[in-house]
Amino acid sequence: MGRHASSFGAAAAAYAEHRPDYAPAAVRWALSRAPGPRVLDLGAGTGKLTGTLIAAGAQVTAVEPDPAMLAQLHRTHPDVPALPGSAERIPLPDGAVDAxxxxxxxxxxxxxxxxxEIARVLAPGGTLAGLWNVMDNRVDWVAGLGRVSGSAAIGPRDTFTSWRTATAALHLPASESVARFGSPEQSEFPHGQRRTADSLVATLATRAGVLVMPEAEREDTLGRIRGFLSGTTETATGEFVVPMLTGVLRTRRL
Known part of the structure; x- marks a missing residue:
């Protein structure tokens, strides 16, 4: 696991408090072709996706490598089987899940x-789906926030105009496993998160690129974001809804 991927544990409580959940319609689409209700939430973190999966009727098992994130998931969803493990070493038997x-x-x-490993634990015809919450930078103030924030806080996977290109094939099963999965499909579903200027800064502070910054650089970045939000009509006072979408990349085990 790289430095960015392993950075979240130190901010597990903030991640649980500030990161958005996922659009229910996106989760329903992700699971719509799965042959059954058994779902593995892989790299589940603090359980942000877990709750939406449960609401969609899934029988969820969660797997997460970071102990602090896993502990937070246990507190949030005490009835969900939550196991230490990783995508590269999944602690489930063959054919254990439908998605x-x-x-x-x-x-x-x-x-x-x-x-x-994913192909191993999936039942025949099972679904693999990645979901990303992306900011709708077709909205002027969101585009401006992206310019001020820099790629560490709002990167290519984090905006509507670039997430499809950033995720289209780069993260699908490769090499000898590619023949085990069909052609990928992508779709987006409207979403949003109610924030204040302070809580949006706190949300962006949980991004991996920000978490691994030297302290002075991190404070400078967050200070620029605060300044932008306080000087922008849509975000200067009170609560507002951050316009977002949940993007889904879906493929099927053959």
Whole structure:
């Protein structure tokens, strides 16, 4: 696991408090072709996707490598089986699930290893889906926030205009496992998160690129974001809704 991927544990409580959940319609679409209700939430973090999966009727098992994130998931969803493990070493038997989903996590997986593992635990015809919450930078103030924030806080996977290109094939099972999956499909579903200027800054502070910054650089980045939000009509006072979408990349085990 790289430095960025392993950075979240130190901010597990903030991640649980500030990161958005996922659009229910996106989760329903991700699971709509799965042959059954058994779902593995892989790289589940603090359980942001887990709750939406449960609401959609899934029988969820969660797997997460970071102990602090896993402990937070246990507190949030005490009835969900939550196991230590990773995409490269999934602690489940062959054919154990009908779908494997990953919320803002698929890009961290080493698919040369994880691809065969995911194929192993999926039932025939099972679904692999990655979900990403992306900011709708077709909205002027969101585009401006992206320019001020820099790619560490709002990167290519984090905006509507670039997430499809950033995720189209880069994170699907590769090498010998590619023949085990069909052609990928992508779709987006409207979403939003109610924030204040302070809580949006706190949300962006949980991004991996920001978490690994030297302290002075991190404070400078967050200070620029605060300044932008306080000087922008839509975000200067009170609560507002951050316009978002949940993007889904879906493929099927053959």
């Amino acid at each position: 494997v989903v990953a919320g803002n996590a698929l890009h961290w997986f080493d698919m040369a290893v994880a691809g065969p």
